[in-house]
Amino acid sequence: MTPDAPEAADSRADESLRLSGITKRFGSLVANSGIDLELRPGEIHCLLGENGAGKSTLMNILYGLLQPDEGQIVVDGVPRVFTGPRNAIDAGIGMVHQHFMLVDVFTVAENMILGREPGTLGLINLRQARRRVTELSQQYGLSVDPDARIENLPVGIQQRVEILKALANDARYLIFDEPTAVLTPQEIEELMRVMRSLRDEGKGVIFITHKLREVRAIADRITVIRRGAVAGVAGPGESEASLAEKMVGHQVSLTVSKQQHEAGDVRLRLSGVTAVAANGSVAVDDLDLEVRGGEILCIAGVQGNGQSELAAALIGTYPLRSGTIMVDGRTVDRFTTKERIDAGLGYVPEDRQHDGFVGSYSVAENLVLNSYHKPPYAQGLALRGGVIRSNARDRVAEFDIRTTSIDTEVAALSGGNQQKVVLARELSRELAVLVASQPTRGVDVGAIEFLHKRLVAERDRGTAVLIISTELDEVAALADRVAVMFRGRIVGIVGPHTSREVLGLMMAGASVEEAMASADVTTEETEGVVT
Amino acid sequence: MSGERTTAGSLEGSVLEPGRSLETAALRRQRLSVGILISVVGLLLLGLLAATHGTARFALSNAFDPVQLPTVSLPGLPLVLVCGLLCVAAGAGLLTGRLAGRFQTLAGTVGGVGFLVGFLTWAAAGRALPFPVSNQIAQTFAVATPLVLGALAGVLCERAGVINVAIEGQFLVAAQAAAVVGTVTQSIAWAIIAAALAGVGMAALLAVFAIKYRVNQVVLGVVLNLLASGITGFLLDQRFSQSNLNSAPVMSSIAIPGLSKIPFIGPVVFDQNILAYLAGISVPVVWVLLFKTSWGLRVRSVGEHPRAADTVGISVTGMRWSAVLVGGVFAGIGGAFFILAATGHFTRDFTNGSGFIALAAVIMGRWHPGWAALMAIFFGFATELGSQVQTLNTPVPSDFLQMLPYVATVIAVAGLIGRVRPPASDGEPYQKA
Numbered sequence: 001m002t003p004d005a006p007e008a009a010d011s012r013a014d015e016s017l018r019l020s021g022i023t024k025r026f027g028s029l030v031a032n033s034g035i036d037l038e039l040r041p042g043e044i045h046c047l048l049g050e051n052g053a054g055k056s057t058l059m060n061i062l063y064g065l066l067q068p069d070e071g072q073i074v075v076d077g078v079p080r081v082f083t084g085p086r087n088a089i090d091a092g093i094g095m096v097h098q099h100f101m102l103v104d105v106f107t108v109a110e111n112m113i114l115g116r117e118p119g120t121l122g123l124i125n126l127r128q129a130r131r132r133v134t135e136l137s138q139q140y141g142l143s144v145d146p147d148a149r150i151e152n153l154p155v156g157i158q159q160r161v162e163i164l165k166a167l168a169n170d171a172r173y174l175i176f177d178e179p180t181a182v183l184t185p186q187e188i189e190e191l192m193r194v195m196r197s198l199r200d201e202g203k204g205v206i207f208i209t210h211k212l213r214e215v216r217a218i219a220d221r222i223t224v225i226r227r228g229a230v231a232g233v234a235g236p237g238e239s240e241a242s243l244a245e246k247m248v249g250h251q252v253s254l255t256v257s258k259q260q261h262e263a264g265d266v267r268l269r270l271s272g273v274t275a276v277a278a279n280g281s282v283a284v285d286d287l288d289l290e291v292r293g294g295e296i297l298c299i300a301g302v303q304g305n306g307q308s309e310l311a312a313a314l315i316g317t318y319p320l321r322s323g324t325i326m327v328d329g330r331t332v333d334r335f336t337t338k339e340r341i342d343a344g345l346g347y348v349p350e351d352r353q354h355d356g357f358v359g360s361y362s363v364a365e366n367l368v369l370n371s372y373h374k375p376p377y378a379q380g381l382a383l384r385g386g387v388i389r390s391n392a393r394d395r396v397a398e399f400d401i402r403t404t405s406i407d408t409e410v411a412a413l414s415g416g417n418q419q420k421v422v423l424a425r426e427l428s429r430e431l432a433v434l435v436a437s438q439p440t441r442g443v444d445v446g447a448i449e450f451l452h453k454r455l456v457a458e459r460d461r462g463t464a465v466l467i468i469s470t471e472l473d474e475v476a477a478l479a480d481r482v483a484v485m486f487r488g489r490i491v492g493i494v495g496p497h498t499s500r501e502v503l504g505l506m507m508a509g510a511s512v513e514e515a516m517a518s519a520d521v522t523t524e525e526t527e528g529v530v531t
Numbered sequence: 532m533s534g535e536r537t538t539a540g541s542l543e544g545s546v547l548e549p550g551r552s553l554e555t556a557a558l559r560r561q562r563l564s565v566g567i568l569i570s571v572v573g574l575l576l577l578g579l580l581a582a583t584h585g586t587a588r589f590a591l592s593n594a595f596d597p598v599q600l601p602t603v604s605l606p607g608l609p610l611v612l613v614c615g616l617l618c619v620a621a622g623a624g625l626l627t628g629r630l631a632g633r634f635q636t637l638a639g640t641v642g643g644v645g646f647l648v649g650f651l652t653w654a655a656a657g658r659a660l661p662f663p664v665s666n667q668i669a670q671t672f673a674v675a676t677p678l679v680l681g682a683l684a685g686v687l688c689e690r691a692g693v694i695n696v697a698i699e700g701q702f703l704v705a706a707q708a709a710a711v712v713g714t715v716t717q718s719i720a721w722a723i724i725a726a727a728l729a730g731v732g733m734a735a736l737l738a739v740f741a742i743k744y745r746v747n748q749v750v751l752g753v754v755l756n757l758l759a760s761g762i763t764g765f766l767l768d769q770r771f772s773q774s775n776l777n778s779a780p781v782m783s784s785i786a787i788p789g790l791s792k793i794p795f796i797g798p799v800v801f802d803q804n805i806l807a808y809l810a811g812i813s814v815p816v817v818w819v820l821l822f823k824t825s826w827g828l829r830v831r832s833v834g835e836h837p838r839a840a841d842t843v844g845i846s847v848t849g850m851r852w853s854a855v856l857v858g859g860v861f862a863g864i865g866g867a868f869f870i871l872a873a874t875g876h877f878t879r880d881f882t883n884g885s886g887f888i889a890l891a892a893v894i895m896g897r898w899h900p901g902w903a904a905l906m907a908i909f910f911g912f913a914t915e916l917g918s919q920v921q922t923l924n925t926p927v928p929s930d931f932l933q934m935l936p937y938v939a940t941v942i943a944v945a946g947l948i949g950r951v952r953p954p955a956s957d958g959e960p961y962q963k964a
Contacts, residue, residue, distance in 0.1 A: 084841075084844060085841065085844050086844025100839075101836070101839035101843070103831070103835045104835065104836070105835060105955075114839070114840065114843050115829070115840070116843070117828060122824045122826055123823055123825075124824060124828060165843075276555060277555075278555060279555065280553055280554060280558065281553075282553055321553070
């Protein structure tokens with residue numbers, strides 16, 4: 001029997017999904033090199049790796065969205081070539097995408113039947129579609145309203161629809177691509193329950209993540225991917241430190257050493273801040289907040305609760321409906337963005353690719369984007385190239401920016417180094433307030449450590465630091481105080497050692513008291529409640 | 532988990548979790564501009580009181596209609612006064628912002644109808660001839676026929692994510708095809724078929740460049756319009772006018788037995804030419820295609836979220852091609868109307884911007900076949916009103932009256948449409964990962 005003959009004789013024993021020697025190149029970049037991966041029914045196999053390690057490329061290959069240059073996909077003993085997602089779906093592979101593949105203006109039922117519409121003569125039988133939704137949601141305990149429009153559903157429910165969509169196509173192997181990024185801790189618990197029950201039903205589950213805690217909680221097997229290759233396999237018993245080392249390639253410290261620091265005067269004061277999105281929904285709702293010099297206030301919350309809009313409204317790139325913003329006692333809410341920068345407001349935007357730098361400009365140019373028009377960088381209308389370049393050399397050394405030269409386009413740097421450029425630019429001048437939105441999103445673990453240290457150092461200089469983060473680990477590592485935001489409002493402000501459970505409940509809208517009552521924790525660990 | 536479906540609202544295109552809503556800046560601007568417009572119009576009507584004399588007469592039947600209805604006489608001065616006051620009141624209501632959503636719509640409607648009635652009363656008051664209401668409405672449908680068909684073509688393309696600015700060009704090429712083939716075959720049916728094929732041909736050009744080569748679709752549309760104008764002009768001058776290939780037969784109106792005997796409605800609606808009926812049927816047909824068939828679901832999915840469609844195995848380019856080509860059929864038939872309903876002759880660029888009016892109808896009709904058709908009819912009404920009022924010998928210069936449909940377009944697009952949401956990926960070429 002030749003090895004590539006599709007043989008079904010002992011397919012029961014052969015039931016598995018196997019990737020062998022998968023290699024994918026984009027130009028000179030090798031995204032995947034010789035990756036082997038096996039998934040058996042009834043197990044949860046975690047794929048752990050940093051952003052850019054090649055996890056998504058591998059999964060896109062498995063789902064037929066990309067074709068591998070080398071290697072083989074074998075499903076239940078039969079080698080397969082996927083030229084498109086349809087082939088993968090037909091082979092029993094389903095995917096829960098990180099960015100949901102749902103049409104916002106369609107109903108749940110319409111999304112679930114898309115591509116496989118029931119009906120006759122081209123006319124859709126919606127009643128049959130609804131019945132199928134109801135059956136599936138009962139079978140798997142995932143309740144959804146088949147007639148709800150996707151755009152009106154909370155993110156957690158949208159994800160259920162995405163899962164049901166995969167199950168509707170009779171998937172036996174399910175890929176979850178970074179599914180926890182958009183969920184509250186309670187929703188993550190719920191998702192893990194769902195994944196376990198799918199496993200117990202005999203489905204094979206691939207769970208992609210970069211969060212070590214989640215891996216250890218749920219994995220049956222772990223494959224760590226680094227720079228496009230398998231860096232190691234592990235069991236769920238392996239320690240976080242050891243997993244992190246495999247993921248990054250060297251030892252990393254996962255906690256920031258941070259001294260107690262005395263908070264000073266209030267340097268940023270928001271009162272009644274309200275911002276309205278283009279569609280009329282209130283993104284930031286009558287919000288009051290104070291941040292003192294020398295403290296880090298973290299705003300925690302599930303993505304989409306107005307944090308991004310709040311940050312943008314502070315720097316002036318999002319319209320403010322009402323309310324006042326004061327920096328060091330000066331009212332700045334009528335200032336232009338440039339005037340706010342001059343008033344001492346530093347800003348690390350959430351979407352750095354889009355708002356943080358000009359990708360086609362050099363490192364040196366990006367480092368003076370907010371001060372090029374002033375001495376020493378400008379003289380009259382002319383730029384002083386020498387000063388700009390010497391500034392760049394200093395910053396590159398100080399912030400350990402890994403770049404081939406200061407003339408390299410920023411777009412060519414890694415995510416972590418791009419973020420270092422942004423931070424270096426913002427921190428290289430005297431600040432009153434620093435607003436940093438998702439400062440370490442998409443940044444490799446090694447760089448996270450460095451960025452966190454710099455943020456703490458900025459606090460120690462007496463700056464009021466406002467950090468917006470959806471990562472509770474980051475909040476716990478940095479915050480002096482934690483404000484939890486839900487639907488545009490601060491539901492409460494608690495101390496940095498508040499349990500994840502309490503924070504999770506608050507992120508779903510519970511007040512501090514409610515959250516602590518239902519989480520049933522002693523109040524001693526949540527000192528400094530300031531509501 | 533954060534509960535079941537929240538009732539909070541109709542958030543559109545938002546990444547925000549559902550929560551509280553407020554009037555947006557855009558809606559506020561829309562409310563204020565409509566309020567100002569209606570108030571100004573109301574004041575204008577009150578100003579016209581001084582120039583309103585005698586009674587205004589409205590003819591409800593044509594001389595040849597089987598059932599003759601009486602001509603209505605209304606006192607001019609009081610009616611204009613009432614309409615003016617209604618407009619001012621509606622405008623003021625909008626400006627105060629105290630009206631709830633439903634009443635805002637009502638105020639807008641009162642303002643529009645009040646202006647129309649007041650204006651017509653003023654125009655007809657004391658004139659020798661009555662204002663021909665039945666004629667106005669019957670002609671509205673005739674004028675609107677190509678606009679409705681063009682708008683349907685636009686809706687089909689844009690629902691699939693391809694912006695179609697080239698409706699005008701499709702009209703032109705299809706019209707010439709209808710003229711030539713009609714002349715050769717002396718058959719209305721063959722002329723319509725040829726026009727449809729020509730429309731599809733133009734659509735194929737649009738599709739090749741928009742879908743395959745991912746050219747900017749607005750620029751592409753403009754270029755195709757220029758191409759159509761140039762080619763039809765060239766062929767007309769160099770070939771068809773010399774060789775007498777430019778006199779197609781002209782459609783006659785078909786009275787539908789029974790229905791055309793209904794007083795007022797019969798002669799107005801059920802005594803039209805074949806293309807008008809075809810346009811009327813096309814609207815529900817396109818609606819069913821888009822919203823009740825799996826083809827339509829797939830077309831709309833590639834217009835909204837092509838990657839989502841791709842991940843369930845739908846061919847994004849295939850669906851877009853099919854929608855653009857089907858749209859071409861409707862645009863082509865619309866183009867035939869210009870020949871077959873008029874003189875049978877093609878003259879240079881004689882579609883006169885109708886394709887752009889159809890495009891405006893697509894946007895104002897919010898990419899929905901029914902609403903787009905309604906908007907097309909509204910433009911037809913404005914066009915026809917311009918020429919009917921001219922017959923009354925009003926002091927308004929006829930050039931201003933001819934501007935009416937275009938002014939209506941500008942006002943409607945700028946002020947009245949408010950929150951419109953195109954298909955999320957309209958105009959965005961799709962490239963696989």
